[in-house]
Amino acid sequence: MTTPSRDDLRFPDAVVHFGVFFQGVNHSTIWSDPRSGSQIAHSTFVQLVRTAERGLFDAFFLGEGLRLREQRGKIHDLDVVGRPDALTELATLAGLTTHIGLVATQNTTYNDPADLARRLASLDVLSGGRAAWNVVTTDNAWTGENFRRGGYLDHADRYERAARFVRTAQRVWDSWDGRRFTPVDVQDAFFDVEFTPTVPRSPQQHPVLFQAGDSPAGRDFATRTADVVFSRHGTDHADALEFADDIRRRTVAAGRPEGDVLVLPGTQIVVADTEAEVEEKARWVLEQQVTPATALSLVGQVWGEDLSHLDPDGPLPAHDPVITDIDGTRGAHRAGADARVLAQRWRAVAEEGGFSLRELVLHHSSERGFAGTASQLADELAHWVRSGASDGFNITPYLVPSGLDDIVDQLVPALQDRGAYPREYAGTTLREHLGLRAPLTRR
Numbered sequence: 001m002t003t004p005s006r007d008d009l010r011f012p013d014a015v016v017h018f019g020v021f022f023q024g025v026n027h028s029t030i031w032s033d034p035r036s037g038s039q040i041a042h043s044t045f046v047q048l049v050r051t052a053e054r055g056l057f058d059a060f061f062l063g064e065g066l067r068l069r070e071q072r073g074k075i076h077d078l079d080v081v082g083r084p085d086a087l088t089e090l091a092t093l094a095g096l097t098t099h100i101g102l103v104a105t106q107n108t109t110y111n112d113p114a115d116l117a118r119r120l121a122s123l124d125v126l127s128g129g130r131a132a133w134n135v136v137t138t139d140n141a142w143t144g145e146n147f148r149r150g151g152y153l154d155h156a157d158r159y160e161r162a163a164r165f166v167r168t169a170q171r172v173w174d175s176w177d178g179r180r181f182t183p184v185d186v187q188d189a190f191f192d193v194e195f196t197p198t199v200p201r202s203p204q205q206h207p208v209l210f211q212a213g214d215s216p217a218g219r220d221f222a223t224r225t226a227d228v229v230f231s232r233h234g235t236d237h238a239d240a241l242e243f244a245d246d247i248r249r250r251t252v253a254a255g256r257p258e259g260d261v262l263v264l265p266g267t268q269i270v271v272a273d274t275e276a277e278v279e280e281k282a283r284w285v286l287e288q289q290v291t292p293a294t295a296l297s298l299v300g301q302v303w304g305e306d307l308s309h310l311d312p313d314g315p316l317p318a319h320d321p322v323i324t325d326i327d328g329t330r331g332a333h334r335a336g337a338d339a340r341v342l343a344q345r346w347r348a349v350a351e352e353g354g355f356s357l358r359e360l361v362l363h364h365s366s367e368r369g370f371a372g373t374a375s376q377l378a379d380e381l382a383h384w385v386r387s388g389a390s391d392g393f394n395i396t397p398y399l400v401p402s403g404l405d406d407i408v409d410q411l412v413p414a415l416q417d418r419g420a421y422p423r424e425y426a427g428t429t430l431r432e433h434l435g436l437r438a439p440l441t442r443r
């Protein structure tokens, strides 16, 4: 990368914000490695959050997977088995930390707004103003099957419900005037809530709102409602810049100042001492993540059938995917693309590159973040935030809980040397770390 001059940069004094993202369901954590800890033990979360706080990370971020990803009854090769509830986990970590923000992913499709608002406000008060809510709608029907009321909502209804859900939660947080609570009364197509709140405001007033959802409706919802967008645009600079520009445009269209919504893409960072080591390590990480069984499972999600009998070193299936009613909602891997179209595209890429089934999946996974020496990475990440492609990164460590060590020990100091990372926390609340203004409340 050639280093641009200060004049070419839109935000020459911007600093990188880091969060650590512990996924709900994923195949990016290499649990099979002997250095990995338990997926459920409290010590895993404690080690990770302490390292992140030592590295002045803004946020410790828990994703939410309310059902394990499976394919025809078989649980995914590297999926997380056993995950405590995020708010409970974060409450335990609040007592062991002093500054880092605590972000709970919680969905609006299966929860109750008054109850969730109260639990989030509780974490916010108990942590001294460090709580945040990553608002998700959840994109699949099989998660809904885990709930008593069942349930799966159409895309448009999900965001309509989400908007009303967040508005109701904000009314709950707003109801404290310093002396007493005003009862909250909401009746609409989705909710029938009569609730007298019991938790006063924290030092940051309301929990910070993150949003994760990438469609136009999701982006509009984010720019009307959220403080931060958690995105999937964390690998390719041009793609990230286009996304961040779109968020800035939508923020202004929603009547807010241009930079009011921060953009924090999820990403992976591989650090090593020399370029040769970087290449070797990045390849190792990728091959551990995309095991032969994982490759078959991911391709099976697109084809809508169990392909575990196939040879991962052989070709993609010759027949077209089977489409059933539920398939449109099965597996984020498809990311909304029509399965037949996606299969055709994959076949074309495999043919052109001479790729086997697994090689194709490796090929598609090979751009999942950053790899470099600490100094190369510091230049690259500083350029991202200073050119406006993002405000920082939500890092998914490929090893848990030790995967942040080299980032905190090598990359953070290299960024600090460039003036692109803080040397201390800006305050005590998450809102202060992120430089966010106070929430717009009715009072």
Ligand SMILES: Cc1cc2nc3c(=O)[nH]c(=O)nc-3n(C[C@H](O)[C@H](O)[C@H](O)COP(=O)(O)O)c2cc1C
Binding pocket: 024, 062, 063, 064, 065, 105, 107, 135, 136, 137, 138, 139, 212, 213, 214, 215, 216, 217, 218, 219, 230, 231, 232, 266
């Ligand atoms: C970066 C990112 C992270 C997400 N994390 C979660 C999660 O932890 N739990 C969950 O249920 N849904 C998660 N989602 C799914 C979204 O809430 C949403 O349901 C999905 O992206 C479909 O909406 P869309 O079409 O607007 O993207 C995530 C989405 C994105 C883009």
